[in-house]
Amino acid sequence: MSKTWRERSAKVQVKESDLPSSIPPQTGLVFNIWYNKWSQGQGGQSRFVSPFRLDPKLHSGKTLGDKQETQFFCLYFAKGMCCLGKKCQYMHHVPENEDMLRLAAKTDVLDCFGREKFAFYRDDMAGVGSFRKHNKTLYVGGISSALGNRPLKSNQIENRIRFLFSELGEIDKLHYLESKNCAFIKFKRQCNAEFAKEVVANQSLLIPSDREWEERLQLTGLQVKWAHDDPNPRAKREEEEEKRQETLDLMVHLLDKSNETQAAEEVKKGENESAEEKHGRIFSGEVLNKLRKRKTNFKSENAKEKRQKTEEPQKASLVDYPSSSSEDE
Ligand SMILES: [Zn+2]
Incomplete structure (x- = not known):
């Protein structure tokens, strides 16, 4: 744009x-x-x-x-x-x-x-x-x-x-x-x-x-x-994939933002933060990294599936899509 x-x-x-x-x-x-x-x-x-x-x-x-x-x-x-x-x-x-x-x-x-x-x-x-x-x-x-x-x-x-x-x-x-x-x-x-x-x-x-x-x-x-829903099951599945991708993007965005704010506050506070305070943070760097990793995994999984689709279009439609529960545990 x-x-x-x-x-x-x-x-x-x-x-x-x-x-x-x-x-x-x-x-x-x-x-x-x-x-x-x-x-x-x-x-x-x-x-x-x-x-x-x-x-x-x-x-x-x-x-x-x-x-x-x-x-x-x-x-x-x-x-x-x-x-x-x-x-x-x-x-x-x-x-x-x-x-x-x-x-x-x-x-x-x-x-x-x-x-x-x-x-x-x-x-x-x-x-x-x-x-x-x-x-x-x-x-x-x-x-x-x-x-x-x-x-x-x-x-x-x-x-x-x-x-x-x-x-x-x-x-x-x-x-x-x-x-x-x-x-x-x-x-x-x-x-x-x-x-x-x-x-x-x-x-x-x-x-x-x-x-x-x-x-x-x-x-x-x-x-x-x-437009009305595309009744094609593949279109539906693609839509679900997109929605999940967006949710992940949003989560990483929000966590990034929150960490930015925290980092800024820490700079203000100096090095006086106690171990307890560190412990009490809502989003640890670890959590964020996990999410980021999941996001990348998710992307490569998608790419894999897309490749399969183009290589074997008939078979691909029979492949079970992993249930969404694994993403939002
Ligand atoms: Zn106006």
Whole structure:
């Protein structure tokens, strides 16, 4: 991702006076009202193209939110229409690995914008998401109408979709299904999927050099929803692997942080720490090393299994995956 957002202040994306008056003020967490009003259009009937659009390279930057160490991203920024710029209390950049680690403790109940997740997905899979499930895959529909039915080759369309999403996080997999007029995009991190879902909803796939560009606001925009589970057992297993890897990464990150703080305190205290105090530490270096080792073992195990899979694909699907209990004893 762009490395420069940290070195500059966030830009004002739209002047307040240019915003339609129906938009609720940016103070507070009035996201649901906002969401219902904008994300899928009124009553889900029309998906008009949003006149605003996030340009991550141009708009990203530091905000008050970074100073105050908020964990959440600005929903208005994602939609390309935050009029607060550097004064915004939420973050104005595309989620990065560090953000994911900070968010991780809360992502089960809150999304990256700080909105509560519900126990179940809305029937149309369009809502904030569910805290019962870890989902990184988006369904993107309405592709040909978002292109104004412009005749493009399948690979040209796929390239446009890839370009649009690749600016919003690391993509794991992308499938464009021309016959179904839709695409599935799986991100490496859930927070990027949450973020991209808001950025791309109701956007056009046209670019300024297209003849239809000027009329794009009269067309219908992209429809973005959470994708349903991939019923393929291998996909399920891969997902479990990923989840465990993330948990381990998070634990090591937290322990590292905690040890850093302790080390800093020790330096302050000098060498006066008694044996008892040393004994009473929550995380000993030993524990951390064990975890680190486990993390490396886990990684090499995964690599081994992946190799097996490619060498003997039929057999590999019959191999029993080690139960998760060995990881969280
Ligand atoms: Zn903002």
